Structure formats: structure tokens, C-alpha cells
Amino acid sequence: QVQLVESGGGLVQAGGSLRLSCAASGRTGSMYSMGWFRQAPGKEREFVAAISWSGRSTLYADSVRGRFTISRDNAKNTVYLEMNSLKPEHTAVYYCAAKITYLRDSYYVNNMDYWGKGTLVTVSS
Numbered sequence: 001q002v003q004l005v006e007s008g009g010g011l012v013q014a015g016g017s018l019r020l021s022c023a024a025s026g027r028t029g030s031m032y033s034m035g036w037f038r039q040a041p042g043k044e045r046e047f048v049a050a051i052s053w054s055g056r057s058t059l060y061a062d063s064v065r066g067r068f069t070i071s072r073d074n075a076k077n078t079v080y081l082e083m084n085s086l087k088p089e090h091t092a093v094y095y096c097a098a099k100i101t102y103l104r105d106s107y108y109v110n111n112m113d114y115w116g117k118g119t120l121v122t123v124s125s
Contacts, residue, residue, distance in 0.1 A: 002098055004097070006118060008021050009121045021080055025077065032098040034099075035098075036079075039118075040092040048060070048094070052107045053106075055074075095115055096116045097112035099112045
């Protein structure tokens with residue numbers, strides 16, 4: 001089992017920045033592709049960004065490409081989401097997720113194995 005705990009959410013004004021963190025604990029000896037997802041009020045959860053175990057491969061939703069950056073530090077078992085130029089429509093609960101992989105450079109956006117409980121990001125206008 002892997003436990004994921006997100007942090008870094010909060011209230012920010014439009015145009016501001018936040019950095020979310022997701023710390024993994026438990027069975028961290030395996031390789032994991034990591035991803036960030038979000039769920040806005042009244043909407044379904046959607047994909048935001050993904051990163052391979054190696055960190056060399058990343059994928060972004062069209063809506064955040066160029067504005068958000070995903071990264072990871074395997075020595076700290078932590079994945080990050082740097083969010084810049086935030087807009088009110090970015091308001092959501094942000095979740096990190098992990099998927100066991102045997103491929104260092106692959107990322108996944110579906111069928112994730114583990115999920116965190118989420119951190120709320122609120123962007124005011």
C-alpha cells in the first residue's frame with residue numbers, strides 16, 4: 001500500500017501562484033508514475049498532469065499546458081505541481097495519484113492505483 005498526502009492548497013488571488021506537493025509513504029520501493037487530477041464544484045474529476053518515474057516524460061491537459069509544471073523528487077518520495085497565472089476556473093480539489101509501473105519513462109492517466117484525499121485550491125477574482 002502507498003499513502004499519498006497532498007499539501008499546499010489554499011486561497012490565492014487570480015494571477016497568483018501555488019505549489020502543490022504530494023508526499024508518498026508506505027510501499028515506495030516500487031516505481032510509480034504520478035499524476036495530478038482535479039475536481040471542480042459540480043464537475044467530474046479530470047486529468048491535469050502526469051509524470052513518469054524517471055521524470056523525463058510529462059503530459060499536461062491542454063487547459064494547463066504552459067501554465068502548470070509537474071515535477072518529482074524520488075529521493076523525497078514527493079511530486080509537485082507548480083501552478084502559475086491562476087484563474088478562478090482553476091478552483092478545485094486537486095488530487096495526486098500513483099500507478100505502479102515497470103517502465104521508467106511511461107506515464108499514465110487512467111486506472112491509477114492509489115489516490116490522495118486532495119487539497120483545495122481556491123482562486124478568487
